[in-house]
Amino acid sequence: MTATPEPRATEEAGPGDGLVRIGAIVFIVGALATLITVAPLFLGTEPFPSLAYAVCMLMGVGFLIAGAGVLRSIAAQRRRAHPSQPAA
DSSP states (O other): OOOOOOOOTTOOOOTTHHHHHHHHHHHHHHHHHHHHHHHHHHHTOOOOOHHHHHHTTHHHHHHHHHHHHHHHHHHHHHHHHSOOOOOO
């Protein structure tokens, strides 16, 4: 029986990983705000003020932040895979 290596829990975060995590958190906050804002439509109560609808925009902002993190990670991986060529 061969043992498969366990992934290292202390693996250092690459460039862009922090942006992806922050973007995911901001997205989740926006998604929860969207659910809360839509609830009065189904419950027949008074709608929330405009500020609540503005918080819903965090969903899109979080998506953009996470996308920027993914692009940054891709750029770093490309730089590692293709080191600059010396001038001939």
